[in-house]
Amino acid sequence: MTEHVLLVDDDPVVRDLVREYLQGHGFAVSVLYDGAGLKRRLEMERPSIVVLDVMMPEQDGITALRQLRATGDNIPVIFLTARSDVIDRVVGLELGADDYLPKPFDPRELVARIRTVLRRQSTVSPGAPEIRPSYRFGPFEVDFAARELRRNGERVPLRSSEFATLKIFVKNEMTVITRAQLNERLRGHSATYRDRSLDVSIWRLRRLIETDPSEPRYIQTVWGQGYIFVPQGETGAAERYGAGSPVAG
CATH class of the missing domain: 1.10.10.10 (Winged helix-like DNA-binding domain superfamily/Winged helix DNA-binding domain)
Incomplete structure (x- = not known):
């Protein structure tokens, strides 16, 4: 099964370069521009791992990870950051990040770390389903299994x-x-x-x-x-x- 990486980074240049490199090494890749949308994204699809930038304008990666772990979600996460501050690294790891890679980085090292984390993860927990049963926005609910759209409970x-x-x-x-x-x-x-x-x-x-x-x-x-x-x-x-x-x- 193809391993799926969700890349969360506000820099479009980094997103494009990393996505292209990972796809060239056999990964399926989806992207998200900001940490604020991470929890919602994981409610509708389930990647194998999240590569999460720390420094983002809308919501930083540390806050996003803190909120994610507070819900009990243990999806593997690798932090990316331009900061070299040891305190940030320690905070991230204490919150539950699985690894930490400072920018700038060699994409080959990112691939190696992703594979290492995934190998470690596969020994402790089974894979989760890729897509959750439904997704809500406004008064609507998208039911993926039934392939239906409902508004306030009524089928559209x-x-x-x-x-x-x-x-x-x-x-x-x-x-x-x-x-x-x-x-x-x-x-x-x-x-x-x-x-x-x-x-x-x-x-x-x-x-x-x-x-x-x-x-x-x-x-x-x-x-x-x-x-x-x-x-x-x-x-x-x-x-x-x-x-x-x-x-x-």
């Missing part, structure tokens, strides 16, 4: 293409997803397509989940890049988070 009819599109969005919350990435994940290739089926699926989704589809709050357009799913329905998120490199887990 969705076509299979619309559910597949929604699933990609909720698995990549607060991450800019380009049209090419959506097309590749939905169709299994990255070739340019001529029909407007993707536009239709997004338009239909917006009509179902948005109060005003002309001013969407959940599926927001990032002009010139793609789309971003905002589970809290925060207006203006596309402008704030669209400046980074568009990636999708």
Whole structure:
């Protein structure tokens, strides 16, 4: 089974370089731009390990790990940080980090540490399921097993293409997803397509989940890049988070 790494780092250059290197060494990689979304991400998918940057503007890695461990979640975590402060390292390890790698680092060392932690983890606990049964945002619940969307407990009819599109969005919350990435994940290739089926699926989704589809709050357009799913329905998120490199887990 392919080992899955969730990389949490606010630097788009680091995200892209590390993701490309890890994928080249056989890992599946998804990304998250900030520690504030870590707990929610782990509620809907279960990576093999989390590589977590310490220094991030919205929520730092130490706070994110503290909150995660407070819930009893023991998923393996490797810290990345530009700090050389021994106190930060000690605090991180005491909170339950499995390893600690200072920046700048050789990506070969990161691969070695990931494999070491995963080997150690495999001897003490069985693998967890990759995806949790459901995901909630606003008044909605996405049931992955039943492939259903419910609003306040009532089923919302969705076509299979619309559910597949929604699933990609909720698995990549607060991450800019380009049209090419959506097309590749939905169709299994990255070739340019001529029909407007993707536009239709997004338009239909917006009509179902948005109060005003002309001013969407959940599926927001990032002009010139793609789309971003905002589970809290925060207006203006596309402008704030669209400046980074568009990636999708």
